[in-house]
Amino acid sequence: MNEFFSQTYEIKGKDFQNAGKVSTGIKTLLKQLGIKPEIIRKVAIACYEAEMNIVMYAKTGTMKLDIDTKKIKITVLDQGPGIQDIDLAMKEGYSTATPEMREMGFGAGMGLPNIKKNSDEFKIESSIGEGTKLEITIFIN
Amino acid sequence: MLLSEIVKILSCYVFACDNRLDIDIKFGCASDLMSDVLAFSQPDAVLLTGLVNSQTIHTAYISEIRAIVFVRGKKPTEDIVQLAESKSIPLLCTNYSMYEACGLLYKAGLESTMEFVPPNSSKKSFNSSF
Ligand SMILES: Nc1ncnc2c1ncn2[C@@H]1O[C@H](COP(=O)(O)OP(=O)(O)OP(=O)(O)O)[C@@H](O)[C@H]1O
Ligand SMILES: [Mg+2]
Numbered sequence: 001m002n003e004f005f006s007q008t009y010e011i012k013g014k015d016f017q018n019a020g021k022v023s024t025g026i027k028t029l030l031k032q033l034g035i036k037p038e039i040i041r042k043v044a045i046a047c048y049e050a051e052m053n054i055v056m057y058a059k060t061g062t063m064k065l066d067i068d069t070k071k072i073k074i075t076v077l078d079q080g081p082g083i084q085d086i087d088l089a090m091k092e093g094y095s096t097a098t099p100e101m102r103e104m105g106f107g108a109g110m111g112l113p114n115i116k117k118n119s120d121e122f123k124i125e126s127s128i129g130e131g132t133k134l135e136i137t138i139f140i141n
Numbered sequence: 142m143l144l145s146e147i148v149k150i151l152s153c154y155v156f157a158c159d160n161r162l163d164i165d166i167k168f169g170c171a172s173d174l175m176s177d178v179l180a181f182s183q184p185d186a187v188l189l190t191g192l193v194n195s196q197t198i199h200t201a202y203i204s205e206i207r208a209i210v211f212v213r214g215k216k217p218t219e220d221i222v223q224l225a226e227s228k229s230i231p232l233l234c235t236n237y238s239m240y241e242a243c244g245l246l247y248k249a250g251l252e253s254t255m256e257f258v259p260p261n262s263s264k265k266s267f268n269s270s271f
Contacts, residue, residue: 019195019196019199020195020196020199020203023199023203024199024202024203024228027202027203037184037205041184041203041204041205044203044204045179045203045204048179048199048200048203049176049179052196104175104192104194104196105173105174105175105176105192105194105196105197105200106174106175106176106196107174107176108174108175108176108177108180109176110174110176110177110179110180111176111179113180114176114179114180117180
C-alpha cells in the first residue's frame with residue numbers, strides 16, 4: 001500500500017485542558033510532510049471535530065493516522081456511550097452538548113456533518129454502551 | 142485589508158504577535174461557536190469573538206484564521222497568549238461590542254467569510270459542495 005506514515009494518538013474523555021492538541025499536532029506534522037494546504041485544512045478540521053467529540057462525549061479513544069501516496073486515512077475509535085440514532089446525530093444543528101461544553105464554544109451540532117463534508121469517504125458505526133468508530137478518508141490528489 | 146488597518150479601525154490592543162501586523166486579511170468572520178467557524182469560514186479570515194479560551198486558538202490554527210479579535214474588552218490570559226504566539230496567530234483586543242466591531246470592518250470594506258444565501262434559494266445555507 002506504499003504506506004509511508006502511520007501513527008496512533010490517545011485522546012482522553014473530559015480532558016478539556018489538552019483538547020485539540022492531537023489535531024493541531026497532526027496539522028503541524030502534515031505541513032512538515034509537505035502535503036497540499038487544501039488537503040491539510042480538510043484533514044485538520046475533520047480530526048479536530050472528531051477529537052472534540054471524544055473529549056466531550058466518550059471515556060477514552062484513539063485517533064489513527066495513515067498516510068500513503070494516494071490518501072490520508074483517519075480512524076477514530078472511542079469507548080463511550082455510543083450514538084443511539086446516527087441519522088439524527090448527522091443532522092446539522094442536532095446536539096446533546098451540556099452548558100459547559102457550549103460555554104467552551106461547542107455544541108452547534110455541526111461537528112459530524114462537517115467531518116463528512118470534509119471527507120472523500122466517510123463511515124460511522126456505533127454500538128450503544130460500547131463506543132463509536134469513524135473512518136475518514138481524504139484523497140491527496 | 143492589512144491587519145494593521147484593522148488594529149487602527151477598532152483601536153485594538155495587541156496581545157500576541159505584534160510583529161505580524163503586515164499580514165493580509167481577506168474576510169471577516171464573527172462567532173462564539175467554534176464549530177460554526179470550522180464549518181463556514183474560509184482561509185485568511187480574521188475571527189471576531191467573545192470566546193476567550195484555548196479552543197479559540199486551536200480553531201483558528203485548524204481553519205487558517207489569520208488573526209483573532211476579542212470584542213467588548215475581553216482579555217486573554219498569559220497561557221492563551223503563549224499558545225497564540227506558538228501558532229503565530231496575532232491576538233487583538235477591542236473595546237467595541239461584537240456588533241459595532243463587525244459594522245466598522247464591514248463599512249471599511251472587509252468582506253464576509255460566508256456567502257449570503259437568499260431565502261427560497263435552492264442552494265443550501267451550508268457553504269459546501271455536497
Ligand atoms: N463520539 C461520540 N460518542 C457519543 N456521542 C457522540 C459522539 N460524537 C457525537 N455524538 C453525539 O452526536 C451529537 C452530534 O455531534 P456533532 O459533533 O455533530 O455536534 P456537537 O458535538 O453536539 O456540536 P459541535 O460539534 O458543533 O460542537 C452530539 O451532540 C452527541 O450527542
Ligand atoms: Mg462535535
